[in-house]
Amino acid sequence: MPYDPRLVQPMREELTTLGFTELLTPDDVDAFMSEKGGTALIVVNSVCGCAAGMARPGVRLALQQGPRPDRLATVFAGQDVDAVARTRGYFAEMPPSSPSMALFQDGELVHFVPRHLIEGRTAEQVASDLASAFDHHCAPAA
Amino acid sequence: MGTFHSDKGELHGITVVVDTTGDAVYIGRCWEMNDREVVLLDLDQHEDGQDGRSKEEFIRQAARVGIWKKRDRLVLPLSEVASVTPLGQVSTD
Numbered sequence: 001m002p003y004d005p006r007l008v009q010p011m012r013e014e015l016t017t018l019g020f021t022e023l024l025t026p027d028d029v030d031a032f033m034s035e036k037g038g039t040a041l042i043v044v045n046s047v048c049g050c051a052a053g054m055a056r057p058g059v060r061l062a063l064q065q066g067p068r069p070d071r072l073a074t075v076f077a078g079q080d081v082d083a084v085a086r087t088r089g090y091f092a093e094m095p096p097s098s099p100s101m102a103l104f105q106d107g108e109l110v111h112f113v114p115r116h117l118i119e120g121r122t123a124e125q126v127a128s129d130l131a132s133a134f135d136h137h138c139a140p141a142a
Numbered sequence: 143m144g145t146f147h148s149d150k151g152e153l154h155g156i157t158v159v160v161d162t163t164g165d166a167v168y169i170g171r172c173w174e175m176n177d178r179e180v181v182l183l184d185l186d187q188h189e190d191g192q193d194g195r196s197k198e199e200f201i202r203q204a205a206r207v208g209i210w211k212k213r214d215r216l217v218l219p220l221s222e223v224a225s226v227t228p229l230g231q232v233s234t235d
Contacts, residue, residue: 048155095208114208116157116229 002079003047012076014056015043018063020072026086029075033090036107038070039138042087045076046098046115055099055118058126065131067138069103101130105137151175157209157229158182159201162222165190167197169209169229170216180218180226184211205232 016022020043023029032040043059062068075083077098084098090109091102097115104110111133118126153172160168160180170185186209188200195203208229 093207095210097208112207116205116208118230119156120228120230 002081005079008047008076008079011045011047011056012074015045015059015072015074018060018072020074022080023073023075023083023087024080026082029083029086029090032071032073033104033107035071038106040071040073040104041069042090042102042104043072043074044084044087044098044100044102045074047078048099054121054123054126055101057123058118058121058130059101061123061127062130062134065127065134067134067140069134069138103133103137110137153226153228159204159225159227159229159232160218161197161224161227162218163224164222165197167200168216168218169201169204170211170213172226173215175226177220179220180223182216182218184214185216186210186212187216201229201232202234205229205234 012022021032023032023042032042043055045056075087077084088096090104091112094100094102094109094112094114099118100115101113102109103112113130117129151172151174153175156172157169158172160170160182162168166187166189168182168185168187170182173181173183175181186204188195188197190197
């Protein structure tokens with residue numbers, strides 16, 4: 001049974017206030033992924049405090065550092081079920097996990113952060129790993 | 143902000159590798175670990191040599207990308223457990 005939307009809303013807003021677009025339907029996902037140029041980060045959000053508690057702050061810190069993806073989007077596991085399923089289809093070679101993060105460059109998956117590399121870590125550690133991927137794949141801000 | 147269950151032990155919610163005293167190894171989300179048993183959720187399992195892969199190869203692959211869930215739940219007595227290690231601490235080299 002999904003969590004009460006009122007409980008989840010602040011967790012959504014932790015990302016939307018950073019500029020993430022919420023993908024609520026499979027059509028939203030397909031539209032987002034149809035744009036192949038540049039870099040795009042999709043965060044599979046989650047209510048789980050054990051892992052997601054540090055995922056969202058980690059993303060925020062990473063985005064405050066150097067290069068960052070051109071486009072940001074998020075889906076919410078356990079909430080927007082169809083959208084999450086469609087999203088996972090774009091990195092189907094990776095086992096499903098949430099939270100998780102997928103970085104695309106020119107439409108190709110170039111970096112994936114599964115749940116087990118988030119849980120038990122600090123926001124700073126999560127940010128450091130993600131920022132390294134941004135450094136490697138994303139263009140510096142103009 | 144998130145949901146927490148602080149009474150389940152420090153590994154609650156963490157994806158762990160549970161190596162056994164036998165041929166089996168399990169990787170899943172730790173629900174609870176106490177002085178009697180380990181309870182895993184959403185786990186994968188492997189027998190040493192299964193599909194031509196050793197336990198170590200299976201664990202390294204999981205450390206790189208995660209696991210494909212094969213079982214919902216497993217309760218394993220501690221007497222059968224050789225080690226419990228967070229998957230995030232396993233080297234992928």
